[in-house]
Amino acid sequence: MMNVLELMRIGPVIPVIVIDRIEYAVPLARALVAGGVRVLELTLRTPVALEAIKVIAGEVEEAIVGVGTISRAADFDASLKAGAVFGVSPGLTPDLVAAAKDSGLPLLPGVMTPSDVIAARSAGFQQLKLFPAQQAGGLGMLSALGGPFPDVTFCPTGGISAATAPEFLALKNVACVGGSWLTPADAVASGDWARITTLAREAAALRPAGMTKRMASR
Numbered sequence: 001m002m003n004v005l006e007l008m009r010i011g012p013v014i015p016v017i018v019i020d021r022i023e024y025a026v027p028l029a030r031a032l033v034a035g036g037v038r039v040l041e042l043t044l045r046t047p048v049a050l051e052a053i054k055v056i057a058g059e060v061e062e063a064i065v066g067v068g069t070i071s072r073a074a075d076f077d078a079s080l081k082a083g084a085v086f087g088v089s090p091g092l093t094p095d096l097v098a099a100a101k102d103s104g105l106p107l108l109p110g111v112m113t114p115s116d117v118i119a120a121r122s123a124g125f126q127q128l129k130l131f132p133a134q135q136a137g138g139l140g141m142l143s144a145l146g147g148p149f150p151d152v153t154f155c156p157t158g159g160i161s162a163a164t165a166p167e168f169l170a171l172k173n174v175a176c177v178g179g180s181w182l183t184p185a186d187a188v189a190s191g192d193w194a195r196i197t198t199l200a201r202e203a204a205a206l207r208p209a210g211m212t213k214r215m216a217s218r
């Protein structure tokens with residue numbers, strides 16, 4: 001299994017996906033993969049979410065499927081059984097830390113304050129999701145967190161759009177961003193997979209600043 005930092009470096013944007021009809025799962029994942037977006041976060045927000053993870057993991061070979069909106073300890077085992085290879089949570093509590101460690105599912109936990117960062121780092125997590133990123137202070141918050149926590153890498157998520165993603169990706173403590181803009185509800189409902197592939201292609205072409213510097217120094 002890949003670790004969270006490896007997953008975060010695969011692409012600049014992790015789509016946050018809500019699937020409410022199982023028949024959307026495979027074509028939606030294929031549309032994203034066709035646009036170059038392979039790491040997918042399927043949120044546990046609908047009754048078909050686990051089944052969607054299962055069918056995508058089974059049928060869309062290039063997809064790297066994770067589970068989002070983990071908020072209960074039991075979510076870890078259910079997600080692993082469905083075929084998820086990583087998890088994302090909006091926050092972190094001691095019972096989620098224990099369940100993550102017991103299950104072995106790599107976790108990208110959510111934080112929103114310096115105390116959250118300290119607690120997450122003490123629990124062994126150095127890759128964190130700032131959530132909800134825009135509402136928590138956005139670019140200014142991430143820059144400020146870079147002072148006391150230079151060893152932490154963030155995936156800000158929440159309130160980020162195609163227009164603002166480049167500004168987040170330009171920060172040196174941001175490896176990737178998360179967002180739902182790649183999978184607009186109307187495009188999913190109408191089966192407009194071509195539009196989703198276009199959005200994915202545009203997102204996949206963005207470059208995190210840290211990655212550009214690393215590549216330039218090779």
Ligand code: 3PG
Nearest residue numbers: 016157158159160179180
């Ligand atoms: C969410 O919780 O749905 C994610 O953070 C995505 O947020 P967004 O819809 O603002 O991109």
